[in-house]
Amino acid sequence: VLISGEDERILDTALGHVLTQNLNVLGAIAKPILPEALDRMLCRYRRKVEQRQYRPETSLQLEELRAGIAGSPDSHPVLVFQPKIEIRTGKVSGVETLARWHHAERGLLGPGAFIPLAEDSGLIDELTQLIYRQAVEQTAQWHRQGIYLATSVNISVNSFSTPGFAEFLVSTAEEVGVHPAYLILEATETQVMENAFNCTEILMRLRMKKFGLSIDDFGTGNASLSQLMKIPFSEMKIDRCFINRASSNDSARAIVETSVALAKRLRMSIVAEGAETREDWDLVEEVGCDYLQGFYCGKPMHNGELMAYIAQWSGPH
Template structure:
């Protein structure tokens, strides 16, 4: 067994039996830096006395004094951002609800399991743990460099072609062939490193730079797709479409001109539209979406299941594809209620003749379940992380070589 990336673990559980069980599992996995607390209050006192946070905190939900939910809220309040694992005897729907709460609070959570944890469960959690230890205590300064990046700097970066498209492959679940990519904007800053998209995308929308940003990334992606096409590689290109752009009457004409510039068929491009994209100026937005379909572009309803108007959107927009949000995909093989939601969404999409894409596939179990349920395409870290164009080209060649090798053996 390779050395664990996790060296220190804090167990927060009022049951001595459960703590001893967890200690035994951790030691079997080669982890000996183990701390224990009987409830949230004791855990917070222990954390405040440490110079460096544990690599992992395993927390029960039902405890006297301070329960697990209040403990997680106190972690957020005190900027204690160590990765969490929730382990509880309560029903799975409650455990999942607390997991969703932690994710909404942007607290790093690696897993949420019903007791008892097994060695296999723990090994899977440790495998997905962060490569580097957490900071001693997170502060507002943690993301200072990214947050200090302003609109003027972003505008310059766009005009100087410094933002780049990264490509995450989409795979046919039946054949295993690469059918397309999702295009994701990346900003490799010369001094600050990679600026996270969740910083510069809202910045672009707030300061009316999203139009230029989208055209810049789409133009580079169209050029790359045209190059692949000339090389005999025909892949669909999925580009995220900001709701701000659906309000612009000339947007479709601009995109069409960009497409003609690179001589790329419209059928090779899919625009991903989030469920909340049509909140304002509904008439113009619907007109733009109808024009995109008339010109041959595909339309994907992105992050399906996370909004409140999914059915309404499907009924009034000519979508060609349904993309299921990762929150319904990852670990669905372990959770019955997620499997029911996932299966019903796929069944509905097939009856509407929509191509189905599942994002956020991280394990072989996710892959197998989606293939069993009849999902068409898969995307996620289990397949590959987003990568620049030159890296992606080499990755495709390697994957094709492996597939042909398996066929010939």
């Protein structure tokens, strides 16, 4: 689906409605349609298709999920890492840890094949603990090699309320030998705000232990200013739906600029998610973002690929 229109705000509303219907949207363009705008949109689409790494998501069977968590060699979670670039220096400063699933017959599966199942079956805590421990161990290995990357790990907010879960995060870091300052715990804005009452104290304790706390997909949920004041986030990740459109859409740019200003006042670092072009890099640098993630800089990759990438990366091109 391609949407076009003369009024940007009406166009944005139409796009949002289409997305809620789970339609595959190529993009939205304000009229008059300029060739360069259409070319940028097609470029983004081609980049997504070319860099798609895993197969269409058909859910695992519950027994496969259980076996994978238990250590099955045929079906188990694997980690990939997406580089996070410090805009000021152009250097790789960290990574976001992302989970995929290795299946002996179906290849590499995306998170939609196993995360919802883990949540519905009550196995999300066990899966998260496995992924977190592997991420911490990998971080320790990098540090032993003299590569001091900070590592972000996605955590379901519901897990924070599980008795002993926060203690597991702390004790694992201590046991493996990674200072918590190099570990960033990510939770989506929607999840955090829906569970703010239950998790605020736990998040505060983790911040006191020097863990980083990141509010992910900012701008897509219902965060209130009072809640943002109560929860001591150290990082804000601005959602890709705004970053992708900010260079050509005044409303999206205004949201990005306002988010950056808010984060700075709350002393958070700012990560722009989903940057796919040099134009995106230039824009987020201009508005004051600190870090950038996206296919323009690097796709999610296995550890060996990441090490080669870091050795070759020389900044934006």
